[in-house]
Every structure is written in C-alpha cells, then in structure tokens.
Amino acid sequence: MEFAERLAALALKVENQREAIQTEEATKNAFVMPFISTILGYDVFNPLEVVPEFTADVGVKKGEKIDYAILRDGEVQILIECKKSTEPLRIEHASQLFRYFAVTNARIAVLTNGEVYHFYTDLDAPNRMDEKPFLVLDLGDIDETLLPELLKLSKDVFDLDSIVNAAEELKYVGALKRAIAAQFREPSDDWIKFFATRVYEGSYTQKVREQFTSLVAKASKQFLTEQVNDRLKTALGTSAIPVTPTAAAEEAVTSQPAAQADLDRDTEIETTLEELEGYQIVKAIACSEVKPQRVVHRDSKSYFAVLLDDNNRKPIARLHFNGKKQKYLGVFDAEKVETRHPIDSLDEIYAHADAIRGAIAGYLA
Structure with missing residues (x-):
C-alpha cells in the first residue's frame, strides 16, 4: 500500500473510532502507535527504534517521561507527546516537549491527540523548540501538499536535513493557508474592510460593514466553488458542473438487483461536484480493501455509480443525488441487491463503510 493510501486508511480508522476513544492511553493504542508504525514505518515493539515512556532527567525535574522517543543509530531523533483525542491541542500541552528537546539530540518534536499532529523544530533558536509548529497534519482534512515532507520523516527515507531546511517555508506557508481558510469560514472585520473599501466608494460606516459582512462571506464561498469547478471541468472535459442542493431525510428504500445498468450514458449527463466528492469518500473507504x-x-442520467475494475457487474455503491428533495446512498449485499439510504450530508457516507467494504470483499472472494 502506498504512503498516501496508508494515511487515508488511518484517517478513516480515526473517523470511525473517534467517539469510542475517551482516554489518553486509548488514543495512544488506537491512533498514535499505528501512526508510528504504518505511516512512519518504525517498529513500535523494537526498543532500538521506539522507546515508550522515554525518561531523561531535566534539571530539577527528575524521572519525567515523554510518551515516545524514536531512535536512529542509537540517537533520539523524534519526540512524541500525546493527549487524548477529545482534547484540542494547545501549546500548554507541550511543556515536557520543550524540556526534553533541549537535553536530547532530537530536532523534531510532535504533539498529537491522534487526529491532529503538530510538528516542531528549532528554527527560532538552536536547541530550543519553537512555539509554533512548522507542519500541521490533520487526519480529518489531509493537506496532500504536506505528504512529501511527512514522508521524509519515515524510516525508509529519513531525511532530517531536508526537513529542517524546508521547515521555515512550511511553517509560514502552512500558517498563511490556515489563516486564509479561517477568513473564508468566518471573515474578520479587517478582512471585510479590506475588500469593502476596494469596491465601495462611499465612507466605510457601521451600516456598510454590516452589509458587506454577508457579501464578503458569500463572495468568498462562490469564488472557492468556481475555482474548484474550473479545475474539475478541465479534468473531466465538461462544460458545466452544477452543484446540487442538500435536503431532508426519508426512509431507506430497497431496489432490485444491480444488472447491466450504467450503460445509459449520453450527452445530457451532468457530473456534479457533489457526486465527485461523494466518489472520493467511497474510494477512500474502498482503499482499505x-x-x-x-x-x-461512471455517471448516468439516473445515478452516479462507483464500480470495481470499471465493471458494471461489480457495483460498490451508487450516489442518487439527482433528486431535488433527497439524496440517497445505494449499497449492495451479497446478491447485488441495492439498498438506498437517505443522507443529508456527504459525511454520512462513512456510516456505511462496512457495507461498502463488504461489497468489495464479496467480489474478491
């Protein structure tokens, strides 16, 4: 399995098990140890590679432990401190990392809750851990541009010099992207004023600010949608990819067995952005198999099909997103009988991950 596939599989595991993880110890066992072993490639059961509960006396602090130390050639290279998955990460959680960073040879420190990983180094002062991470990995929203840098920390291609050299640019580019994303989600007064004063010729009053608060938010969302649409149209060679609306839920419906289907494609078919996003979720689930x-x-006039090996006799799922009132996810049993489940958002596809994997397992068997 490729690096990106392993990361996607772990992200899906975190998504499915997050609610069941309530303690720091459970977070380590369920999420962090698999990250160290399957993503970074270190043997968590080999004390020459991974030392749990790593201890190093720090000044007057005696016997303090850090959750994991990753070694190479007998030297500590990476320190990892864990918090339980239900807690958001804060710099206050990193006090032990700060102390241990100064007394070991480690150049990389990681603070994580199993879902979000903050990677630190010593850009601001030698042998002193920075207060801001140079790389933030969120398994709930993976930034694929970070994967080549993350790969450099793995056992097989460990390249510390390259990581440290790129850390400053990663730090500021990542921070800028998060700041921009925050403004798109909830524009600040400064952001609103910045754009309003460039298109509105009158005085920037309180009334104008209130008016442009919603206008800037609306324009930002439309701009992002148009940018994504343009890229999809280029990739698919289509002239229009309208975004379909969401709606309320209804009862699940069981339909007839999947037969030849998927053959009624014609020039009237429109592949929507929402269908492609749903396909990516189904594909991420399927990657575990x-x-x-x-x-x-394959898109058709009546539904959007996800298939194994491009074979219409091996349906994995169907996205019924063309209706105006309700979206449905169609999944299949061993007899290829489709059951349609109403969904209100794409995230609800994950709730049917077992059925999606079961369909694939049936074809492989």
Whole structure:
C-alpha cells in the first residue's frame, strides 16, 4: 500500500473510532502507535527504534517521561507527546516537549491527540523548540501538499536535513493557508474592510460593514466553488458542473438487483461536484480493501455509480443525488441487491463503510 493510501486508511480508522476513544492511553493504542508504525514505518515493539515512556532527567525535574522517543543509530531523533483525542491541542500541552528537546539530540518534536499532529523544530533558536509548529497534519482534512515532507520523516527515507531546511517555508506557508481558510469560514472585520473599501466608494460606516459582512462571506464561498469547478471541468472535459442542493431525510428504500445498468450514458449527463466528492469518500473507504486505481466511477442520467475494475457487474455503491428533495446512498449485499439510504450530508457516507467494504470483499472472494 502506498504512503498516501496508508494515511487515508488511518484517517478513516480515526473517523470511525473517534467517539469510542475517551482516554489518553486509548488514543495512544488506537491512533498514535499505528501512526508510528504504518505511516512512519518504525517498529513500535523494537526498543532500538521506539522507546515508550522515554525518561531523561531535566534539571530539577527528575524521572519525567515523554510518551515516545524514536531512535536512529542509537540517537533520539523524534519526540512524541500525546493527549487524548477529545482534547484540542494547545501549546500548554507541550511543556515536557520543550524540556526534553533541549537535553536530547532530537530536532523534531510532535504533539498529537491522534487526529491532529503538530510538528516542531528549532528554527527560532538552536536547541530550543519553537512555539509554533512548522507542519500541521490533520487526519480529518489531509493537506496532500504536506505528504512529501511527512514522508521524509519515515524510516525508509529519513531525511532530517531536508526537513529542517524546508521547515521555515512550511511553517509560514502552512500558517498563511490556515489563516486564509479561517477568513473564508468566518471573515474578520479587517478582512471585510479590506475588500469593502476596494469596491465601495462611499465612507466605510457601521451600516456598510454590516452589509458587506454577508457579501464578503458569500463572495468568498462562490469564488472557492468556481475555482474548484474550473479545475474539475478541465479534468473531466465538461462544460458545466452544477452543484446540487442538500435536503431532508426519508426512509431507506430497497431496489432490485444491480444488472447491466450504467450503460445509459449520453450527452445530457451532468457530473456534479457533489457526486465527485461523494466518489472520493467511497474510494477512500474502498482503499482499505483494494488499490485505489481499481475503484472507478461512471455517471448516468439516473445515478452516479462507483464500480470495481470499471465493471458494471461489480457495483460498490451508487450516489442518487439527482433528486431535488433527497439524496440517497445505494449499497449492495451479497446478491447485488441495492439498498438506498437517505443522507443529508456527504459525511454520512462513512456510516456505511462496512457495507461498502463488504461489497468489495464479496467480489474478491
């Protein structure tokens, strides 16, 4: 399995098990140890590679422990401190990392709750851990541009010099992207004024600010949608990819067995952005069973099909997103009988992950 696929599989595991994890110890066992072993490639059961409860006396602090130390050639290279998955990460959680960073050879420190990983180094002062991370990995929203840098920390291609050299740019580019994303989600007064004064010729009064608060938010969302649409249209060679609305839930419906289907494609078919996003979720779930290139999609006038090996006799799921009132996810049993489940948001596809994997397992068997 490729690096990105392993990361996607771990992200899905975190998504599915998050609610069941209530303690720091459970977070370590369920999320952090798999990250160290399957993503970074270190043997968590080999004390020459990974030392749990690593101890180093720090000044007057005696016997303090840090959750994990990763070693290479007998030297500590990476320190990892864990918090329980239900807690958001704060710099106050990193006090032990600060102390240990100064007394070991480690150049990389990681603070994590199992879902979000903050990576630190010593850009601001030698042998002193920075207060701001140079890389933030969120398994709930993976930034694929970070994967090459994360790969450099893995056992097989460990390249500390390259990571440290790129850390400053990563730090500020990442911080800027998060700041911009925050403004798109909830524009600040400064952001609103910045744009309003460039398009509105009158005085910037309280009334104008209130008016442009919603206008800036609306324009920002439309701009992002148009940018994504343009990229999809280029990739798909289509002229229009309208975004379909969401709606309320209804009862699940069981339909007839999947037969030849998927053959009624014609020039009137419109592939929507929402269908493609749903396909990516189904594909991410399927990657735990098969290689991603085996999972393909075919659009038709009545539904959007996700297939194994581009074979219409091997349906994995169907996205019924063309209706105006309700969206449905269609999943299949061993007899290829489709059951349609109403969904109000794309995230609800994850609730049917077992059925999606079960369909694939049936074809592989």
